Amino acid sequence: MSTEEFDLTEPALTADDLLVLEDPHFGPGTTAVVTGAASGIGQATAVALAANGLTVVGADIDEDGLEETVDLADETDAPGTVHPVPTDLTDDGDVETMIEVGADQGDLRYVANVAGMQHIASISEFPMEKYDLLLDIMLRAPFLTAKLAIPYIRATDDGVGAIGNMSSVHGHYATQDKPAYITAKHGLEGLTRSIAAEGEGTLRGFSVSVGYVLTPLMVNQIEDTAEERGISEREVVEDVMLGQARTKEMMTPTEVANLFVFGFSRHGKHLNGGDLLWDGGYTTTYE
Template sequence: MSTDDFEIDEPELTTDDLLVLEDPRFTADTVAIVTGAASGIGEATALALAANGLTTVGLDIDEEGLDATADLADDLGVPGEFVPAPTDLTDDEAVERAVDEAAEHGDLRYVANIAGLQHIAAIENFPMERYDFMQSVMVRAPFLLAKHAIPHIEATDDGVGAIANMSSVHGHYATQDKAAYITAKHALHGMMRSIAAEGEGSLRGFSVSVGYVLTPLMVNQIEDTAAERGIDERRVVEDVMLGQARTKEMMTPAEVANLFVFGFSRHAKHLNGGDLLFDGGYTHTYE
């Protein structure tokens, strides 16, 4: 493949990709909310939880994307129900309504805050309206979802549940030209630990941190990063995205989704205030 015809695509998801665990709470009576469920990691996580038998409510502003996720759930034949819930995460009333409606489907126990977006620019050139929008979707909305979900989780028969945030290697360190994204990911770690501190052991908080994942968000930023750094797109992937990693391949959305499945399960009852760091060696190795 030459630089001129460089191309990278999101992999097709199959049921063989999804982790399925035995858990007494992984039933149709248990509800999980997943944001960003119209594509990428959010879509894969919604499908993975549905594959484990949960009723999964997918929040996203992209109605057509949610319909596509629902169609894929049907095609895969997952045992759990996927419920599309078109929601503008920057609308406080819409978020509160979405949580309350999700709880009508059963015992709301789990929330996966995955919705995210990216903008590539140096700090001095960063448009503040874009910064504000990113913080609203990636920090304020997860906080608001937790605020409204926690009373429902506490109202279950045993108060057991978990709220998980999609973080990143960029929640552990910083690279250039992604200041708003990095700020948001660091903030999510603080929120996750606060949930753990207030959850009294039965309500857990945790985060998931990974490197570059084959999602539409990642694919779209290759061209922007190439332009910002003055290099070709192949070098963005090989040098910027994979250069520091020891595992020289990107993760798939399903591989990330499986971390949320594990984190919500009975097998992760001691994961509380912690971060599942699956980064291929980005964070703790260097040359």
Template sequence: MPTDDDFELSEPTLAADDLLVLEDPYFGPESVAVVTGGASGIGQALAVALAANGLTVVAADIDEDGLDETVALADDVDAPGSIEPVAADLTDDVAVESMIDTAADAGDLRFVANVAGMQHIASIAEFPMERYDLMLDIMLRSPFLISKLAMQHIRDTDDDESSDDASSDRTQSGDGVGAIGNMSSVHGHYATQDKPAYITAKHGLEGLTKSIAAEGGGTLRGFSVSVGYVLTPLMVDQIEDTATERGISEREVVEDVMLGQARTKEMMTPAAVANLFVFGFSQHGRHLNGGDMLWDGGYTTTYE
């Protein structure tokens, strides 16, 4: 049996075999996808995964060095698509507008993935309001603004929207014109202590997802993805900090604290989450509209 000394925690290396690649009429270089948080973790894996599916990807983040790494990773997996890095502060409306303009100029803006996020651990009583405001700006306000700016561009990819017959055929076949996917969480479904801003943002994001679907006309889809703990660089740091704070091993943090409630005793990888977005954006996700892909290992659906 492995001991605590054998326990090593690090973000998995992204490889081509980790990525879901699908045949889809919209998965080509003429179609553009925007991915926020594209410099690390899930956003980075998703940008590479979409490039692996042949799309032109606008990867946005405030971390320019991380964006360069994302471009290099796409080259490493021989992605047929391309990644255009855009340094953008999502709390700056002008920067967000510029990001969407860049995406629209690059081709047919069909897909948006609102992935960028952050965490802060504190009770409601002790939560610093400036941190609350920053988290809500990044994880709820910016997805709203990005969606607001992107929706017309996505609608404009429908060359035949003036034809009622064509629109009817397209809706029935499920081709659609594009989709906006939002990175939610198990904390968009339930609450735990000391994560009030994160929980508030993720619950709000679920509402935004449904609103996009309600206004999408059946062809512009909105969906969200909810997962539990994912092995990202930020999560590795959080595990180390929690182990020190509680005086327990990193193994105990993962197995007892983080995965204690889950039935699948394994953390997800960024690539596994990215693949859910790829599926959701594809023609295979055509009935995923306003709904949430809950891939949580049993966190919210089972109990002892």
């Protein structure tokens, strides 16, 4: 198997790739907040929700990327709109503004906590400032976002809504040299269940766990992982990323975004505290 078999370029998103569902709450009067909306899974999720007619608040620190997301929604003729809100998730004031803008745009019912980052190092070599940053973005910020969004969701006419958290196969097990990421994702699973426990059935919490996805974050990891483990980039792709999977193909951001669409929709009403594990066999076929 050679690396030439893998196209490590993020695929272009087209309207045909998007899951579009009929749902009484999917319309311009309903708002969804999506973090990490400037690229990768977050960008695809923002566009997918706009394709379902929702008013989307796309939040990210990358303002140029947010404008690309707005353009992409327009290019796919999405009936909904994407409102870019530059947001530093480590700044509580920015997070508060993000949620307030969402509430101002309509009935805030949905939140997709997608924003994430990665740093490759062993526990003994892991810089604490990087640990703090990863946990702030991937665990503290989703907690604060949920804390601020829940009252608005409960204040809608029927209290129906959902908070979806971007987890990972690393929310289910651990591998080497990603200790902060793994800690954050395991914590996010706990937050998901806590939301479900307090949501009284109508306000749901769920998570989405996938393996490796063709995103800029994943592509940037290959070189770092190769250096940390002392192996080639080819070995990272073939052995580390796809070695344990039974489906020998990386997911696309749009395929992950469609899971959020399904989870938010009426079809996901029994998905509460649970996890959409779409991992190609990573966690269930261990050798």
